[in-house]
Amino acid sequence: MLQLPESPRITTLAPLEEAYELCRQITAEYSKTFYLGTLLMPEAKRRAIWAIYVWCRRTDELVDGPRSELTTNATLDEWEQHLESVFAGQPIEDVDVALVDTLQRFPINIQPFRDMIAGQRMDLYRSRYETFEELKLYCYRVAGTVGLMTTPVMGVDDSHRSTPWSQSQTARNPEPEAVALGIANQLTNILRDVGEDARRGRIYIPLEDLERFKYSEKELLNGVVDERWRALMQFQIARARRFFSEAESGISLLSPDARFPVWAALMLYRGILDVIEQNQYDVFCKRAYVPGWRKLLYLPLAKLRAEVL
Structure with missing residues (x-):
């Protein structure tokens, strides 16, 4: 411990x-x-x-x-x-x-x-967040920061500065995309762990979103899965995927030897969202995880994206 x-x-x-x-x-x-x-x-x-x-x-x-x-x-x-x-x-x-x-x-x-x-x-x-902007700040602090910690380790690709006429150019630092990946990962954690957090009295999904879909805190704490809940989860998953998409554009800016692992990590984590959908959004009774055989399937595509994107 x-x-x-x-x-x-x-x-x-x-x-x-x-x-x-x-x-x-x-x-x-x-x-x-x-x-x-x-x-x-x-x-x-x-x-x-x-x-x-x-x-x-x-x-x-x-x-x-x-x-x-x-x-x-x-x-x-x-x-x-x-x-x-x-x-x-x-x-x-x-x-x-x-x-x-x-x-x-x-x-x-x-x-x-x-x-x-x-x-x-x-x-x-805090055990509740009224708005997504409040939750986004939390996600930055507990997860987006990891991108800022690790980007200096990953390194930034400066090969475009190898020609004489490009020596004065500064390589763009992909920190915004690194933060976006951390936020995407944390939003995914939140959606995967809704049931576990509810048992501790915590609700991370913004209360304004619960209201948008006419779904109450009490229903969440009781694990009610109905059409309102599914629509709410679809909305949350779409938001998380937008952050993953934003993060993708920064991977090509990293050093070549860091792109494959980052692509693999992004795809593996984003895969959790697919599993939540396959489980019909029941995150109260079914923990979403990517099985080992599926993780292996992601690796060739991650390798290809690292080389060509």
Whole structure:
């Protein structure tokens, strides 16, 4: 179980290779599909992604993990201080050793990490979102930030600057598309986990959308699946797909060795929306997941898109 320590340990921390191996193991255990995608990356990049993933997971577990009932704003203040220490090159725990090394190798900004902590603060006191704009801010903070954290690791393709007349051009950074992918992923999470969140008294679908389709909070909490619910879910899925489409245009701007894994991750995650449709939008009793055999079918198409788009 991952948790924030009560105070820094005055012990010898793990050597660098052991720290990265620990990050690899945590990623492989808790996010199998994501881990498989990282294996498509060059070694230095996948190790960096593992280190970032572990930090993000530990941050999320402060609010959604087994000990989340003990988390307060003070806990998140302490975690932000922990973050500041890591960015200052002073690791506190074993996995921090890998993240400190990653920060030295790649030009990663601290602000997305701070923003993610701000997203966790929202979960401390909010269980409803009135409008999509409010939900979009939450999605940016807890997931869009991941795109900003990882884009410096993925790298930007500057091959168009190889000719003498293009030396003065600056490669466009695909950060808006990276944020869009994070938002798309989080919207997909929300739709997949409606039933699980409802059992915790949480509703992430905007209340203005419930009203639009004349579907009540009480009906959602009771898992009512009817034509109104199906129409509401179709509306939500279409919105998530628009963000996935927006994200697609940024993949060609990444370094060539990052395009295949990003295409694969996008297609695998977007596939969850297809499964929700196949389950007739019943996200209360059926958890939507892409089976292993179907994941394999996505890979050749992802590879082709990475090469030609």
